[in-house]
Amino acid sequence: MAQPAHPQAMTPSRPGRTRTAPPMKPGNWPSSARYRTYLAFDFTGLVYLIAGFVVLRAAWAFGSGPEAWSALLASFAHPVYLAFHLVTLLSVIFVGVRFFRLFPKAQPARIGPAKPPPRPLLHAGLYVAWAGVTLLLVAVLGGIVP
Amino acid sequence: MSELRKKTFVVTRFDPDKDQVPKTQSYEIPVRPDWKVLDALNYIKDEVDSTVSHRWSCRMAVCGSCGMMVNGEPKLTCSTALSDYGDVVEIEPLANFPVIRDLVVELDGFMEKFKSVKPWILRAKEKAPEEGTYRQSPEELDAFKQFSMCINCMLCYAACPVVAQEPDFLGPAAAALGHRYNMDSRDEGAAERNEVFRGDGTVFHCSYANECSEVCPKNVDPAAAINQAKLLAVVDWATSFVVPRGGKK
Numbered sequence: 001m002a003q004p005a006h007p008q009a010m011t012p013s014r015p016g017r018t019r020t021a022p023p024m025k026p027g028n029w030p031s032s033a034r035y036r037t038y039l040a041f042d043f044t045g046l047v048y049l050i051a052g053f054v055v056l057r058a059a060w061a062f063g064s065g066p067e068a069w070s071a072l073l074a075s076f077a078h079p080v081y082l083a084f085h086l087v088t089l090l091s092v093i094f095v096g097v098r099f100f101r102l103f104p105k106a107q108p109a110r111i112g113p114a115k116p117p118p119r120p121l122l123h124a125g126l127y128v129a130w131a132g133v134t135l136l137l138v139a140v141l142g143g144i145v146p
Numbered sequence: 147m148s149e150l151r152k153k154t155f156v157v158t159r160f161d162p163d164k165d166q167v168p169k170t171q172s173y174e175i176p177v178r179p180d181w182k183v184l185d186a187l188n189y190i191k192d193e194v195d196s197t198v199s200h201r202w203s204c205r206m207a208v209c210g211s212c213g214m215m216v217n218g219e220p221k222l223t224c225s226t227a228l229s230d231y232g233d234v235v236e237i238e239p240l241a242n243f244p245v246i247r248d249l250v251v252e253l254d255g256f257m258e259k260f261k262s263v264k265p266w267i268l269r270a271k272e273k274a275p276e277e278g279t280y281r282q283s284p285e286e287l288d289a290f291k292q293f294s295m296c297i298n299c300m301l302c303y304a305a306c307p308v309v310a311q312e313p314d315f316l317g318p319a320a321a322a323l324g325h326r327y328n329m330d331s332r333d334e335g336a337a338e339r340n341e342v343f344r345g346d347g348t349v350f351h352c353s354y355a356n357e358c359s360e361v362c363p364k365n366v367d368p369a370a371a372i373n374q375a376k377l378l379a380v381v382d383w384a385t386s387f388v389v390p391r392g393g394k395k
Contacts, residue, residue, distance in 0.1 A: 002218075002238065008313035010243045010303060019162040020244035020252050025310045028218030038307070055181035059371045102354060106373035109289035109329060111381055 041098055044091040051088050060112035098125040150176040153228065155186055157198060158238040160245050160264050168245060170236075171195075184212050187237065198327035199248040207363055210299030213240050214249050220301035222363045241302040254309075259316050262326030263342055269336025286331040292304040293326035293371050295364045301356035302368050308351050316347035318358035325375040339384040340375075370391055 002024035009023040029035045061072035075081060103126060104119040116122060139145040152174055160168035173190050184202055191198045200223075202212040214223050217231060217237040228235070243251035272302035273280070295333040303309050316324075322344065328336040344347045352372045359369040368379050 002241065005242050005310040006313050009310055010255040010317075012252065012258055012314065016252065016254060018246055020167050020246055021160045021162075021165075023242050023244050023310075024238075025307075026215060026218050026220075026241045026304070029202075029307070032218075034357065034360060035307075035355075038357070042353070061251075102356060102369075102373075105367065105370040106377065108374040108378055111168070111378065 011032075037098075041095060042097050047088055047091045050084070096130060100130075149178055151310070152233075153177050153186070153231075154234045156236045157187075157188060157190070157196070157249070158245075159248050160239075168239075177228055178180070179229055180230045183214075183216055183226045183228055183231075183235065183237065185237070186228060187223060187336075190363065199250050201250055202278040207277035208297060209331075210297035211281060213299040213301050213304065215304065216242055220304035220361045222299055222301065225363060234267065240300055241299070242304050242306070242309045251300075255305065256298075256317075256320075259347065260298070260323070261321040262337055262347065263316065263320050263327075264335060265320075265323045265327060266345065267327060267330060267333045268338065269332075270334050277351060282331055289296070290326045293322045293329070293366055293368075294325075296298075296322060296366045296368075297364055299363060301361045305357040305361040307355050307357065308353060312351050314347045315351040316342070316349060318372060319366075321349050321352075321375055322366060322368040322371035325371040328375070328378060337382060337386075340379045343375050343379040344383065345385065352376070 005023040007022050011023075013021075058072055064143065074109040076085075084132070094143045100123060104116075106120040107119075107122065121123040137146070150186045154172055154174045156170050156172050158168050159165070159171045161254060173211060175186060175189055175194060177186055177189075184205065187200050187253045187324075190201070191200070200212070200214070202224060203209040204211070205224045207222050213220060214228055215221070215236075216223065217236050218238075220240060223237075237249065239245045239249045240251045243255070244355070287319050296319055298319060300319065306315075306318055308315050323341070324339045327333045328339055347370050352369075354373060356369045357384055358372075389391070
């Protein structure tokens, strides 16, 4: 069942002589796999918002001394936090993969004299950069790199 | 005649003189396996109910007139095979457009957006005819050719979730066409169009749902055009602060 779109969607600035029926959105959007993927992509914004508050809490604990920091790390072992961090990780991977898929075609054929590399190379480069940054972070957080 | 099979078409009807809101009407008709959706609509109009109104012209996916929602998806009905659908096919007018009558939508809003991006070559000064034609290399053509294949069928507008909610949004086809001219080596109007792109109908409303590109029957990829236009509009804006006249000589 189609739902009403914005009543002014695609209406001319001056109405015509004929009365028109208001615009409707496609009724099948909620059941479309493509559209659900898009909604899931948008929904990850909420996950990042909550993750932002967790980071703020971590920064606050970090500035409050070793005891507060230890208490924070202990609280992260709670199943709710573990589940949330798993959801955050999956969200990051999902958004990363979607972004990397769409990013190459969003590059203009040229910006002034500059031209982007071929799309497959750009696509692969994004994954290489992602893997590189991830490895670096793991190395730093694991104490391998001081 | 054994090839004939019955299908039911649920068609949206709206008569502005009689109806307050659109309603649906079902037609059960015999269809041939090789028919397109438009063939069925034409059969209904010719043989069953001559009051059904729909637009069509070329029957070969070039004119862009026959765009409609088929089972909820924007489709060119002349190139959409009936065999891809079951026994019941729902046909509605293009989503996100006001409806004039039955399956016919109001195009003036689209035409206003279309004209706002100045879809023609803008030159600061035209060459005199004796100076010859403008030359363009195949590489320069490649930069925009894909975006010039648009047939203005408006399926992308019917698919776009932002068009449904943001009446000012330029929308996929208009933005893609504006970008097409910005990328044309013969054109000098990018600064003007980028102001439109950054204005009320800004291309930055686009959330890159990519639905426009999914439904485009000509593989124009308007989502790519809009997101390229975003980047170039930002570059153009930033350049205007550091280089006089946006770097133009």
